[in-house]
Amino acid sequence: MLSIIKRVLKLAGEFAGKIKLAMFVSFFEAIFNNVPIFIILYILIGIMNDALDVNDVWISGGIIITALLLQCVLKRVIYVLQSGTGFEIFARERIKIGDRFKRFPMGYFSEGNKGYISAVITSDINFIEMYAMNAIDKVVIAYVNAMVACIFLLIIDYRIAVISILAFLIGVFLLKKILAVGKKHSVIRQDKQSELVSAVLEYVQGMSVIKAFNMSGDKAKATKKAFEEFRDISIEMEKGFMPYIFRFESIFALGIGLTILLASSFTVYGSLNMSIMLMIFVFIFRIYLPFNALSLLSAEIRIMEAGLDRYDALKNIEIIDENGRDIKLDSFDIEFKDVSFAYDDKKVLQNISFAIPEKSMTALVGSSGSGKTTIANLIARFWDVQKGEVRVGGVNVKEMTCDSLLSNISMVFQNVYLFNDTIFNNIKFGNPEASREEVIAVAKKARCHEFIMELPDGYDTMVDEGGSSLSGGEKQRISIARAILKDAPIILLDEATASVDPENEKYIQLAINELVKDKTLVVIAHRLSTIRSANQILVLENGNLVQKGNHNQLVEEEGKYKDFWDRRMKAKSWEISKATLAKD
Numbered sequence: 001m002l003s004i005i006k007r008v009l010k011l012a013g014e015f016a017g018k019i020k021l022a023m024f025v026s027f028f029e030a031i032f033n034n035v036p037i038f039i040i041l042y043i044l045i046g047i048m049n050d051a052l053d054v055n056d057v058w059i060s061g062g063i064i065i066t067a068l069l070l071q072c073v074l075k076r077v078i079y080v081l082q083s084g085t086g087f088e089i090f091a092r093e094r095i096k097i098g099d100r101f102k103r104f105p106m107g108y109f110s111e112g113n114k115g116y117i118s119a120v121i122t123s124d125i126n127f128i129e130m131y132a133m134n135a136i137d138k139v140v141i142a143y144v145n146a147m148v149a150c151i152f153l154l155i156i157d158y159r160i161a162v163i164s165i166l167a168f169l170i171g172v173f174l175l176k177k178i179l180a181v182g183k184k185h186s187v188i189r190q191d192k193q194s195e196l197v198s199a200v201l202e203y204v205q206g207m208s209v210i211k212a213f214n215m216s217g218d219k220a221k222a223t224k225k226a227f228e229e230f231r232d233i234s235i236e237m238e239k240g241f242m243p244y245i246f247r248f249e250s251i252f253a254l255g256i257g258l259t260i261l262l263a264s265s266f267t268v269y270g271s272l273n274m275s276i277m278l279m280i281f282v283f284i285f286r287i288y289l290p291f292n293a294l295s296l297l298s299a300e301i302r303i304m305e306a307g308l309d310r311y312d313a314l315k316n317i318e319i320i321d322e323n324g325r326d327i328k329l330d331s332f333d334i335e336f337k338d339v340s341f342a343y344d345d346k347k348v349l350q351n352i353s354f355a356i357p358e359k360s361m362t363a364l365v366g367s368s369g370s371g372k373t374t375i376a377n378l379i380a381r382f383w384d385v386q387k388g389e390v391r392v393g394g395v396n397v398k399e400m401t402c403d404s405l406l407s408n409i410s411m412v413f414q415n416v417y418l419f420n421d422t423i424f425n426n427i428k429f430g431n432p433e434a435s436r437e438e439v440i441a442v443a444k445k446a447r448c449h450e451f452i453m454e455l456p457d458g459y460d461t462m463v464d465e466g467g468s469s470l471s472g473g474e475k476q477r478i479s480i481a482r483a484i485l486k487d488a489p490i491i492l493l494d495e496a497t498a499s500v501d502p503e504n505e506k507y508i509q510l511a512i513n514e515l516v517k518d519k520t521l522v523v524i525a526h527r528l529s530t531i532r533s534a535n536q537i538l539v540l541e542n543g544n545l546v547q548k549g550n551h552n553q554l555v556e557e558e559g560k561y562k563d564f565w566d567r568r569m570k571a572k573s574w575e576i577s578k579a580t581l582a583k584d
């Protein structure tokens with residue numbers, strides 16, 4: 001119970017002072033909460049012993065009203081101190097973890113982990129921010145009430161106090177057990193919840209494929225299985241701690257019963273005053289009832305603890321640039337020195353070496369799966385190489401922070417992602433400081449302005465998540481506008497292979513021409529004209545660099561490139577003759 005308070009305080013950082021102050025005030029609020037009961041008992045005893053005058057009654061009434069009013073004031077102070085604190089803490093934590101995500105290796109963002117991340121950032125954190133402050137309050141009040149009642153019982157009759165305190169200690173022990181059992185199950189339950197989120201995400205994201213291939217049955221089955229597993233573990237969890245809840249409540253029932261029996265017997269046998277007996281009857285409930293409330297709260301606390309465990313685990317994922325420095329580069333050449341790389345066990349690049357001079361254009365060519373995208377990803381340090389070095393501007397990328405490296409790089413890839421925001425903000429993402437005029441100027445350069453102006457709200461038109469409301473060509477031009485705005489000296493570009501209509505292709509090419517002026521350009525090239533105009537062509541095959549040189553040099557050599565070029569030229573002439581035949 002107390003551990004959840006410690007953990008929330010640790011997480012609270014600069015807000016910890018406010019929470020501690022709220023706890024301190026809660027302590028007094030709980031004390032004032034007991035005052036009316038003492039006074040009522042005082043009045044009762046006075047009346048029974050015929051020892052109360054009107055003055056005493058007035059004073060007692062005054063004390064009760066003052067205590068109740070003070071309690072209201074303190075409640076208000078607690079509310080002011082606590083209100084919004086949970087939301088403040090977790091808004092800050094979400095921003096912090098969001099920043100950290102940028103520094104995780106890309107490999108971490110697998111489908112399975114996406115579900116895990118979503119579950120932690122949404123369900124787990126939401127739950128904690130909603131209930132943490134309330135839980136802290138209830139725990140403090142329960143402990144203070146029990147403490148006051150124990151002290152009171154010790155003062156008035158040690159025999160009864162021993163019984164009550166014993167039952168109370170056994171209850172605390174059982175409460176710990178309930179939490180331990182609950183925590184064990186909560187971990188499994190929350191893992192199942194991540195699996196459930198992954199399954200739902202995959203089901204929804206893949207809906208177009210599922211529909212196209214009529215697979216709704218199979219995929220729905222997987223999602224249904226995830227729902228059923230989640231249901232089963234939730235039921236198992238309830239069953240797991242039910243015996244302990246039963247024992248916990250039984251011990252307290254036994255404690256209350258025994259105390260009442262003893263107090264009545266002592267009174268009958270004359271060793272206890274009747275008024276004291278009455279006080280004991282009242283106070284015995286003051287010990288047990290708050291703890292009973294805590295047993296109910298234990299369900300919330302164990303979910304919070306498991307959520308905090310998962311959040312801590314997410315925060316402790318090793319970031320890729322732990323030892324990186326913010327380095328400002330003076331030059332923007334790129335070098336691979338004997339680089340080997342594998343995705344987990346899958347070897348993808350073997351002993352690759354090449355140099356890309358500043359402000360030159362290098363085309364990566366090779367069959368599908370030969371490792372072209374991987375090379376681009378390694379330049380941006382989305383992953384770290386296992387052997388060799390990737391150097392940018394003469395500096396090993398492992399020595400830099402991701403932010404300082406990526407400030408020099410723009411990536412324009414085929415699978416463009418647009419955020420669920422306005423077109424304007426999607427472009428501005430390239431440079432958050434840019435003015436509206438600058439955004440419009442780059443949109444014009446990227447040949448987006450015309451189609452944006454035809455949208456219902458122009459630049460303020462909302463884009464659906466992922467950009468699904470725009471065509472592939474339009475999305476790519478927006479991503480080029482974003483990159484032009486960033487104005488990074490290094491451009492990593494994946495030319496479109498997907499067939500866009502000739503009109504769109506012309507516009508994309510014009511946009512790219514604007515983007516790459518005076519830049520170090522690495523292009524995963526598919527168009528023959530791009531390949532031909534590159535200063536350097538790197539030919540890859542199964543993760544090996546098999547040839548390098550410019551077009552004129554490579555077509556003279558026997559090898560992969562000449563085969564590839566001859567094949568492409570043949571295909572092109574075949575396409576031309578087919579078009580001529582069609583015209584004839």
Ligand SMILES: Nc1ncnc2c1ncn2[C@@H]1O[C@H](COP(=O)(O)OP(=O)(O)OP(=O)(O)O)[C@@H](O)[C@H]1O
Binds near residue numbers: 343366367368369
């Ligand atoms: N995240 C990943 N995890 C595991 N394997 C991967 C990952 N990304 C790529 N691969 C594998 O690495 C190899 C090289 O992939 P890469 O995307 O670099 O090739 P490519 O030449 O760009 O292919 P394409 O032209 O089809 O895009 C492939 O076998 C691919 O399946």
